[in-house]
Structures are given as structure tokens and as C-alpha cells.
Amino acid sequence: MNTQQMTQLQQAPAASTELRxxxxxxxxxxxxxxxxxxxxxxxxxxxxQLRKRGxxxxxxxxxxxxxxxxxxxxxxxxxxxxEFFCHLLxxxxxxxxxxxxxxxxxxxxxxxxxxTERRAWMVGKEHYDLGNAxxxxxxxxxxxxxxxxxxxxxxxAEAQEAKLDLICRKLRLEPGMRVLDIxxxxxxxxxxxxxxxxxxxxxVTISQEQAAYARGMPGGEQLDFRLQDYRDTDEKxxxxxxxxxxxxxxxxxxxxxxxVAHRCLEDDGLFLLHTIGKNKRHSxxxxxxDKYIFPNxxxxxxxxxxxxxxxxxxxxDLHNFGADYDKTLMAWHANFEQxxxxxxxxxxxxxxxxxxxxxxxxxxxxxxxxxxxxxxxxSKQGVLGGYERVS
Numbered sequence: 001m002n003t004q005q006m007t008q009l010q011q012a013p014a015a016s017t018e019l020r021x022x023x024x025x026x027x028x029x030x031x032x033x034x035x036x037x038x039x040x041x042x043x044x045x046x047x048x049q050l051r052k053r054g055x056x057x058x059x060x061x062x063x064x065x066x067x068x069x070x071x072x073x074x075x076x077x078x079x080x081x082x083e084f085f086c087h088l089l090x091x092x093x094x095x096x097x098x099x100x101x102x103x104x105x106x107x108x109x110x111x112x113x114x115x116t117e118r119r120a121w122m123v124g125k126e127h128y129d130l131g132n133a134x135x136x137x138x139x140x141x142x143x144x145x146x147x148x149x150x151x152x153x154x155x156x157a158e159a160q161e162a163k164l165d166l167i168c169r170k171l172r173l174e175p176g177m178r179v180l181d182i183x184x185x186x187x188x189x190x191x192x193x194x195x196x197x198x199x200x201x202x203x204v205t206i207s208q209e210q211a212a213y214a215r216g217m218p219g220g221e222q223l224d225f226r227l228q229d230y231r232d233t234d235e236k237x238x239x240x241x242x243x244x245x246x247x248x249x250x251x252x253x254x255x256x257x258x259x260v261a262h263r264c265l266e267d268d269g270l271f272l273l274h275t276i277g278k279n280k281r282h283s284x285x286x287x288x289x290d291k292y293i294f295p296n297x298x299x300x301x302x303x304x305x306x307x308x309x310x311x312x313x314x315x316x317d318l319h320n321f322g323a324d325y326d327k328t329l330m331a332w333h334a335n336f337e338q339x340x341x342x343x344x345x346x347x348x349x350x351x352x353x354x355x356x357x358x359x360x361x362x363x364x365x366x367x368x369x370x371x372x373x374x375x376x377x378x379s380k381q382g383v384l385g386g387y388e389r390v391s
Contacts, residue, residue, distance in 0.1 A: 052076075178237050231260060240265050261313075
């Protein structure tokens with residue numbers, strides 16, 4: 001926690017002990033939280049500090065949607081929000097909170113395709129088009145908005161370059177190869193691969209801001225950035241990569257995504273899929289994340305990815321370094337807090353609390369091993385003699 005956060009916490013209304021057990025739901029919430037080593041208005045850095053009445057009622061009624069909105073409203077705090085969520089998720093407290101208000105959200109996510117070609121553009125407009133200046137302040141110099149690889153890295157920039165190089169080496173890139181980047185973002189991988197491995201890259205994105213930024217950067221002679229849906233791609237490539245985009249595809253489109261990759265990949269090519277994953281197949285996107293951060297997001301499970309690539313690809317390698325996302329998110333949060341005074345007037349305090357909740361709750365989820373980060377290396381016919389992983 002930085003000095004600004006400490007000051008805000010010190011200036012916030014003191015948590016009243018009268019709020020601790022004043023209602024049945026508050027007492028029930030206190031019991032559930034105690035299982036995770038969290039105490040209402042306690043002294044530990046991860047303890048929940050109640051600022052207003054009604055927080056337990058909102059959480060029991062709407063789960064994390066109500067809990068997150070109450071945090072955005074300033075109704076509660078935790079000195080270390082990341083540790084609050086790590087404790088909460090390790091104890092699986094949420095399993096005992098099943099709000100009826102979220103039943104429709106769950107049913108809708110399971111029955112309907114929320115990531116159709118028309119709806120897919122929503123996340124680009126609502127999340128990635130916040131503004132390039134905003135993301136430049138939070139991310140590394142290459143504008144890499146995915147998990148870094150911290151094995152030998154000492155800071156965010158090193159971790160992101162290590163991740164980009166790891167992908168290039170896993171793909172066995174050679175000069176002159178043609179590479180497709182599905183969900184290319186601001187072009188960090190494409191520029192790195194072109195610069196370091198002399199390949200030609202085509203990238204597709206659904207974010208106008210990302211496309212404009214990528215096209216405006218110098219040195220793009222070997223790079224082709226396209227504003228289009230991945231389903232509209234129908235060309236052959238020596239290699240395909242997708243880094244942090246599969247989370248937006250949706251389980252009803254997983255097979256379509258794999259079919260697109262299959263038809264676009266040369267027979268002797270390699271496809272690297274880098275994606276966040278969940279531990280449980282039959283679960284839906286967190287409703288708070290869906291409403292405020294990533295509309296229509298849908299994290300895959302290992303089983304769902306396996307189903308989608310059935311008879312299309314051979315899984316040559318599966319690498320999990322999800323714990324590295326904890327470090328990445330904490331680095332992003334530190335950058336965000338440092339840069340916040342530049343954006344406070346434009347975005348407001350409720351956005352500040354919303355974005356902190358997003359970054360720190362996700363860091364806690366990865367720390368608790370509730371979320372994973374996988375890199376799959378896939379081939380169409382299998383690598384003769386086997387595939388040897390690089391690290």
C-alpha cells in the first residue's frame with residue numbers, strides 16, 4: 001500500500017464495532033469470513049473494515065457483484081485487498097454464498113452465445129478502448145497486457161520481454177516465417193518477433209484504439225494490423241499465436257476458434273495458445289468482472305480446451321505459470337496508483353476503486369491458485385520425434 005492509499009484509509013470513517021454483529025446476516029458473514037481467517041473490523045491487513053451498514057446484505061444478495069459494488073461505493077475497505085481475496089478464495093467461502101439474483105446470469109451464460117461476431121466488439125469498446133495513455137501508464141514499455149514470465153526477471157519490463165521471447169522460442173521461429181497473432185493487442189508480440197526473429201506478422205484485433213496505436217508506431221514494414229474478428233481470417237501461416245484473447249471467445253465458440261486456427265495453420269506449423277484458465281468446467285464468469293471489466297468474458301477449463309481441439313490438434317506441450325500473474329497484476333497496480341493523479345479528474349474516484357478492485361482481486365485469485373495461466377503448444381499432425389519444451 002502506498003502513501004496515498006494509507007492516507008485515504010486513515011481519513012475514511014472509522015469502522016464501527018456496532019456494525020460487527022448487529023444483524024443476522026452480519027453475524028453469518030462474520031462466521032463465513034472467520035473460516036478464511038478474516039475478521040470484520042479486525043487488525044490484520046486482510047481484514048474487512050465496514051464503513052457503512054448493508055455490505056453483508058449486498059454480498060449475500062448478489063455475491064461478488066454486490067461485494068464489488070459496495071467496495072466501489074466506499075462501503076468497506078481492506079488494507080491489502082489482494083490478501084483479502086487470497087484468504088477468501090483459499091477457504092472456498094464463496095461456495096456457501098449462492099445468491100438467487102445471479103441465477104439468471106448463470107443461466108444466460110450457459111444457454112446463450114454471448115460472444116457472437118456482433119457482440120464480440122463490446123469488450124474492445126468498453127475495456128480496451130479506455131485510452132492508450134491510460135494503458136501506457138499502467139503497462140510495461142512494450143504495452144503488453146498479459147501475464148509476464150518472472151522466472152529470471154527482476155521487474156515488469158524484464159518479465160514481459162522474457163514472456164515474449166519464451167513464446168518465440170516455443171514456436172521455433174525462423175527468419176521469413178509468416179505469423180498470425182489472433183488478438184494482437186497493441187502489437188507487443190508482433191514487434192518483438194519481427195525485431196528479434198525477422199518474421200512477418202499479421203495481427204487481428206477488435207479494438208480501434210489498439211489498432212490505431214499499433215499502426216502508428218514506427219518500424220512496422222513487416223507488420224499488418226487488421227481491425228477484424230478472428231472468424232474472418234482465412235489465410236495460411238507458418239505459425240499462429242494467441243496471447244490473452246481466448247478468454248473472450250466463449251465456450252460456445254471454442255470449437256470455431258480452433259477450426260479457424262486449424263484452417264489457417266500450415267500442416268507443419270505450430271500454434272501457441274496463451275490463456276487464463278479456470279479449475280472447474282461448469283462455472284460462469286464472475287458477474288462483477290462481466291459487468292465492469294470484461295463484458296461477455298468466459299474463462300476456459302482444460303477439459304473445454306481439450307474438447308475444442310479434439311481431432312484438430314496434437315497437444316505438444318502444456319505449461320502452467322499462473323503464479324506469475326500475481327506478480328504481474330501487483331506490478332500493474334503499483335503503476336496504476338503512481339499514475340492515478342493524472343487520470344483522477346477524468347475518471348473519478350469510483351473508477352479508481354473499481355480498477356483497484358479488479359487488479360487486486362485478480363492478483364488474490366491467482367495467488368490462491370483459483371485461476372491459472374496456461375501456454376499450450378499445438379501441432380496439426382504431431383512433431384516427429386516429439387516436441388522439446390524450452391524454458
